[in-house]
Amino acid sequence: MPQLLSSQKVTVIGAGVIGLSTAHELASHGYQVTVVSDQDTLQTVSSVSAAIWFPYHSENSPAADLLLSRTLSRFQALSLIPETGVDLRFGMDIERRADADRSWTNFVADSAPAEPEILPEGALAAMAGTVPVITMPTYLSWLRGQCTNLSVRFIERTVKSLSEFTDEADVVVLAAGLRGGELLGDDDSVYPIRGQVVRLANTVGLTEWISDDDHPDGVIYVIPRRDDIIVGGIDVDHDSNPEVDPQTSIDILKRATTLVSALADCEVLEHKVGLRPARETIRLERLDVQGVSVIAAYGHGGGGVTMSWGTAQRVHELMGS
């Protein structure tokens, strides 16, 4: 690493999965990194995430493909370290439309069509494969600890303007999720896609994930993690209601139980709502704002975890541009 880079000060705005991955990537390349955020990591949208490596409500482009493949490789490596909370799990994505998007299978070595006899009623096909499943509270706490070990400083405050960093940082990375555009001032194209999930105790030893996006009664996904199972869900565009809707939880569990009957025996631990930071394309570019050198890194929609390490690596590349 060139000596010059290690003297550069970088402020990352945001302590969700994008901010922390970026802080880790830059600090491991010798930058002096400070993370500023007004939400604790475990209160962010990232902590609500299911979280499975799977592109969902996120950009579909060659640039996004690079983010996906780089992130997959990193999570595969992290799955070898138990304390990260990253596991590789087999499961399947049910297809109910002839034009179902199978692009994710291009990245997954063991992906293959599922046996027709295991398909639920009304399904046309399903693609199965082994992908990373991340127990987010464990993973985010581990990642934050790794950042601290790399001397990343954490500051809790709300940033009102990027000009606050004119004298404080050489570069500001804007990893502020849903509020990224607001801070740049030139971007009102980020919008929430509201999600709600039910967290169950994994007392039935479930290990296989399943998703059924086009189920006639609504989206279903069941993601078994270490000790719990995330059951979803909904995706409501432009809905920023942060409150749990009890009827939605009842409906989610009812739909999911028709697909995975063992869920009926699991204790409900928690109900959660999160607002996915959606944008037509992820904003990942370097720009000058009010005399501050900024790298924008937001708008990951329903795929922020899935593209987190790829985003962090791209930010690192943009540092040198």
Ligand SMILES: Cc1cc2nc3c(=O)[nH]c(=O)nc-3n(C[C@H](O)[C@H](O)[C@H](O)COP(=O)(O)OP(=O)(O)OC[C@H]3O[C@@H](n4cnc5c(N)ncnc54)[C@H](O)[C@@H]3O)c2cc1C
């Ligand atoms: C129900 C649900 C399920 C999901 N499942 C998956 C999944 O299985 N796989 C997947 O890849 N993705 C999933 N996602 C999407 C994923 O959670 C998001 O894409 C990701 O968390 C976005 O991360 P982020 O770091 O950009 O934003 P956030 O996690 O929202 O973090 C934003 C950070 O910016 C800070 N911030 C913002 N503005 C300011 C300011 N002005 N001053 C100071 N700090 C500021 C906040 O404090 C926070 O720390 C899911 C989302 C939901 C809601």
